[in-house]
Amino acid sequence: xxxxxxxxxxxxxxxxxxxxxxxxxxFPEEEERRRRLGKFFHRPPGGESxxxxxxxxxSWLRDVSLEHDGRRVLVxxxxxxxxxxxxxVEGLTEREILAVNRATDVANCxxxxxxxxxxHLELTRFDHRHGRRP
Numbered sequence: 001x002x003x004x005x006x007x008x009x010x011x012x013x014x015x016x017x018x019x020x021x022x023x024x025x026x027f028p029e030e031e032e033r034r035r036r037l038g039k040f041f042h043r044p045p046g047g048e049s050x051x052x053x054x055x056x057x058x059s060w061l062r063d064v065s066l067e068h069d070g071r072r073v074l075v076x077x078x079x080x081x082x083x084x085x086x087x088x089v090e091g092l093t094e095r096e097i098l099a100v101n102r103a104t105d106v107a108n109c110x111x112x113x114x115x116x117x118x119x120h121l122e123l124t125r126f127d128h129r130h131g132r133r134p
Contacts, residue, residue: 004060006057007057007075009077010049010053010080011048013046014027014030014047015027015044030045039101054088078106082112083101084097086112089120106127109130110128111125111128112125112128113128
């Protein structure tokens with residue numbers, strides 16, 4: 001087992017632990033910047049954007065593919081990391097990944113998996129929850 005800091009959840013900086021209402025009341029200028037820039041590119045002070053998280057994950061994917069060449073890898077991560085892995089692996093657009101995010105909250109302990117087809121990874125499961133009925 002290994003830990004890799006590139007798999008940590010998105011850093012929220014000064015907005016950490018605040019609800020949307022808390023952000024609007026304590027940092028109205030940040031709420032306005034987020035509205036103007038959009039969720040994907042907004043980087044709060046001391047934090048990072050979804051795009052920044054994607055950059056970390058591209059680096060991690062490159063390294064893990066070289067180091068584990070074809071072997072199975074288990075990753076334990078939080079919601080934005082799961083979503084941004086889909087974004088990177090599947091080559092999704094900003095609009096597509098934000099639509100996925102609007103459609104579902106990635107549940108704690110859910111399973112998302114990719115299978116290698118030899119030339120690329122293919123999504124085989126997303127936000128699968130044990131015991132959940134379809």
